Amino acid sequence: MKIPLIFSAIAILIGTSCSAQTMNKKLKYPETKKIAHSDTYFGTVVQDPYRWLEDDQAKDTKDWVQREAAFTKNYFSRIPYREEIKAQLKDIWNYEKIGAPFKEGDFTYFYKNDGLQAQAVLYRTDKNGNTEVFLDPNKFSADGTTSLAGVSFNKKGNLVAYSFSEGGSDWHKIIILDANTKEKIDETIQDVKFSGASWLGEEGFFYGSYDKPKGSELTAKTDSQKVYFHKLGTKQSEDQLIIGGENFKRRYMGIYLSEDERYEFLNAANATNGNELYVKDLKNNTDFIAIQKGYDFNTNVVDTKGDFIYAMTDKDAPNMRLVKFNINSPTVWTDVIPETENVLSVSTGGGYIFAKYMKDALTSVDQFDYDGKLIRTITLPGKGTASGFSGKENDKDLYYSFTNYITPGTTFKFNAESGRSEVFQKPKVKFNPENFVSEQVFYTSKDGTRIPMMINYKKGLKMDGKNPTILYGYGGFNISITPSFSVVNAIWMENGGIYAVPNIRGGGEYGKKWHDAGTKMQKKNVFEDFIAAGEYLQKKGYTSKNFMALSGRSNGGLLVGATMTMRPDLAKVAFPGVGVLDMLRYNKFTAGAGWSYDYGTAEDSKEMFEYLKSYSPVQNVRKGVCYPATMVITSDHDDRVVPAHSFKFAANLQEKQSCNNPVLIRIETNAGHGAGKSTDQIIGENGDLLSFALYEMGIKKLK
Known part of the structure; x- marks a missing residue:
C-alpha cells in the first residue's frame, strides 16, 4: 500500500x-539491551x-x-x-468519494465515503431507485480499525459472504448474509487468510485457511494453505477439506468457479511468482485436470465460453499473451491476443475482452471480441492509468477509472456496444x-x-x-x-x-x-x-x-x-x-x-x-x-x-x-x-x- x-x-x-x-x-535514545546471539x-x-x-x-x-x-x-x-x-x-481530505457501481441480483451496489468517515460504506439501490446502507464497516468497531476486507455474492446475488479484518491483520473472519434481507444466516467463519469466498450456487463456498500457528498469531510461520468447503447450515468444524495438507502442500491456494459455474479452477503456488493450474469440468463430472504444473510460468484463467477456457500467461511471452484452449485438449493453446512489445493485462465484460497495454508505465486500451478481432481502440482522457472495464457478460454498461499524478481519479461509464464514454463520477477536490x-x-x-x-x-x-x-x-x-x-x-x-x-x-x-x-x-x-x-x-x-x-x-x-x-x-x-x-x-x-x-x-x-x-x-x-x-x-x-x-x-x-x-x-x-x-x-x-x-x-x- x-x-x-x-x-x-x-x-x-x-x-x-x-x-x-x-x-x-x-539525543539520548531509550536504552535497548543487547543479548549475545549468533x-x-x-x-x-x-x-x-x-x-x-x-x-x-x-x-x-x-x-x-x-x-x-x-x-x-x-x-x-x-x-x-x-x-x-x-x-x-x-x-483537504474532507470530500465525497464514490466508487463505480456493480450489479448483484436485483440491486446495484456502490461504496461511498462522505469525506472523513473511518471506512467507506457499502450502499445499494433497488430497481425503484431507493438507496440504503447495506454494510457499514464504521459500526464494526468503536475506533474504525475493523475494516471490510472483501465481499462475495453468489451468482443469483441472493447470498453474500463478507470478510473483515481486525486491526489490519491478514487473518480474516467471514459473515454470511441473506443479501435480500441482510439477515445473518450462518455462524461466523474463523481463521481465513489470503482468501475470499468462492460460491458454488446456493450450497456454500470455498475458502482458504492455515493451521492455527503455535505461539504468536502475528509472527508465526504460515506455510501450508488448505482449501475448505463450507456448506450452509453446518458448523465450520464440519467443513470439508478439499485440498491441502501433507498430500498436496502449497503455500498459497485458491478454488474459484467460472461465471457460468461449469468449471472449478484450482490455483496453487509456493511463491509470489509462478503457479500451477488445474480445472474440473463440473458438467462432465471430471477430476482436476492439470493445465500447468511447476512454477516456471504465471497462467491465470480470465473467462470461459462453452468448451473453451481463456487464460493469460507469460509462457513463451514475457510481456503476457491471452490464449484459449478446449477443455477436451487442454495442452493445445491458441493465441487470442498475441504478445507485443508492451505488457498486457486483460479484463472482460459486456461480452468483450479489454486489453490494457502498459507502455513506459502508461495505459492504452483496445477492445476485442472473443475471437481476437479488434473492435476499437478506446480514447482515454489523457496519459495515465486506466483501470476497470470489467463486469458480467450481460452488462450493457461498464465502468472504468482514469487518473494520473495531476488528475483526480474520475469514473467513466462506458457502453460496450457503441464505445461511448461519459463522466459518471468526478470528485470535487480542491x-x-x-x-x-x-x-x-x-x-x-x-x-x-x-x-x-x-x-x-x-x-x-x-x-x-x-x-x-x-x-x-x-x-x-x-x-x-x-x-x-x-x-x-x-x-x-x-x-x-x-x-x-x-x-x-x-x-x-x-x-x-x-x-x-x-x-x-x-x-x-x-x-x-x-x-x-x-x-x-x-x-x-x-x-x-x-x-x-x-x-x-x-x-x-x-x-x-x-x-x-x-x-x-x-x-x-x-x-x-x-x-x-x-x-x-x-x-x-x-x-x-x-x-x-x-x-x-x-x-x-x-x-x-x-x-x-x-x-x-x-x-x-x-x-x-x-x-x-x-x-x-x-x-x-x-x-x-x-x-x-x-x-x-x-x-x-x-x-x-x-x-x-x-x-x-x-x-x-x-x-x-x-x-x-x-x-x-x-x-x-x-x-x-x-x-x-x-x-x-x-x-x-x-x-
Whole structure:
C-alpha cells in the first residue's frame, strides 16, 4: 500500500541556515539491551544482539515498544507546526468519494465515503431507485480499525459472504448474509487468510485457511494453505477439506468457479511468482485436470465460453499473451491476443475482452471480441492509468477509472456496444490540474539501463536545488507503479514540493525480464536504479541532498533501508515503511517464505547468503556513519512484514548513528501492513511524516 508524503496547504519559509540537526541537542535514545546471539551460515558467524525483539509477546519487547513510542511522541512535540499540518490535512481530505457501481441480483451496489468517515460504506439501490446502507464497516468497531476486507455474492446475488479484518491483520473472519434481507444466516467463519469466498450456487463456498500457528498469531510461520468447503447450515468444524495438507502442500491456494459455474479452477503456488493450474469440468463430472504444473510460468484463467477456457500467461511471452484452449485438449493453446512489445493485462465484460497495454508505465486500451478481432481502440482522457472495464457478460454498461499524478481519479461509464464514454463520477477536490506539470524523463542507471521516471510539480517552480522532494519507489514482485492521483501529493505540489517516482527494475512495467532483473542475485540493480534517480534529480537542479526524502513501504521499505545504508549521503530524510529489513531471517515469519522468488534465502547457498548479507539493512548499519534523519514506520498488527524487522533496524540505527540526525520509530496501534487503516490513522501518519520531513529539512515555521 503506497502512502506518500504530503505538504501542508500553507506556505513555508525554508531556512537553510538553521537545520533541525543544529537545533537538536545530542539525543539520548531509550536504552535497548543487547543479548549475545549468533547464527552460522556456511561457516560465517552473524551476530544478532537484538534477536530478542522478534518475540512480540515478551514483556521486554512490549516495554521497549512503549519507551520508543514515548520517545517519538516527545520528539514530535518539538515540531511547532505538527498539529496545524494535521488540521490542514483533515480539511483537504474532507470530500465525497464514490466508487463505480456493480450489479448483484436485483440491486446495484456502490461504496461511498462522505469525506472523513473511518471506512467507506457499502450502499445499494433497488430497481425503484431507493438507496440504503447495506454494510457499514464504521459500526464494526468503536475506533474504525475493523475494516471490510472483501465481499462475495453468489451468482443469483441472493447470498453474500463478507470478510473483515481486525486491526489490519491478514487473518480474516467471514459473515454470511441473506443479501435480500441482510439477515445473518450462518455462524461466523474463523481463521481465513489470503482468501475470499468462492460460491458454488446456493450450497456454500470455498475458502482458504492455515493451521492455527503455535505461539504468536502475528509472527508465526504460515506455510501450508488448505482449501475448505463450507456448506450452509453446518458448523465450520464440519467443513470439508478439499485440498491441502501433507498430500498436496502449497503455500498459497485458491478454488474459484467460472461465471457460468461449469468449471472449478484450482490455483496453487509456493511463491509470489509462478503457479500451477488445474480445472474440473463440473458438467462432465471430471477430476482436476492439470493445465500447468511447476512454477516456471504465471497462467491465470480470465473467462470461459462453452468448451473453451481463456487464460493469460507469460509462457513463451514475457510481456503476457491471452490464449484459449478446449477443455477436451487442454495442452493445445491458441493465441487470442498475441504478445507485443508492451505488457498486457486483460479484463472482460459486456461480452468483450479489454486489453490494457502498459507502455513506459502508461495505459492504452483496445477492445476485442472473443475471437481476437479488434473492435476499437478506446480514447482515454489523457496519459495515465486506466483501470476497470470489467463486469458480467450481460452488462450493457461498464465502468472504468482514469487518473494520473495531476488528475483526480474520475469514473467513466462506458457502453460496450457503441464505445461511448461519459463522466459518471468526478470528485470535487480542491485542485486545478492546469496549474501543474507531470513530466516523464528517462535517466541512466549505474549499469547503463534506461529508467523512466515521472516528476510532478507546480508550474513555474525554480530549479534551484532547494525544492523539498519526495523520491518514492517500490521495485519488486512484478508490481508496476503507475500514475495515480493523491490529495496528499496534490498539497505537496501546491506548495512547491516535487513528487518523483522512478519505475525501477523488479517491478512489472516492462514485463518478466524487467521483474527478473531485480530479483535474487540482481536485487542490487533495484537500489542502484533508485540511487541514480536521486542523483538525476540533484544534478538537474530539481532538488539537493538537504531537501530530499526517500520513501517506500514494504518491499519499498527494503529499498529505502538498503539505499540509506549503501548511500547515507544521498538524502536528508528517510522513511522505511513496514519494510523487509532483515534479509537473513525474513523467511522465518508468517508468509515470508513465499517471497523467495524475489529475494532468495540465506539457506539457498553460500553465494546467496553472502549477497543477501551484503545489502540487508539490519546487518549493514555501521558505526561512525551519519545516516539521514530517519522515521522507521511499522504497525503492531502487521502480520505480513512483522514489526521485528523495523524494531531491529531502528535499534541498530540508534546505537550506531554518528551525528545528530534523529532516528525515530513510529508504531501505529491497531493497524496492519496498510490495508484497512482508518482515515484518522492515515491522516495521523501522513501528518507526522510531513512535519518530520519539513523540520529535518530546516523549515523554520509555517506562514
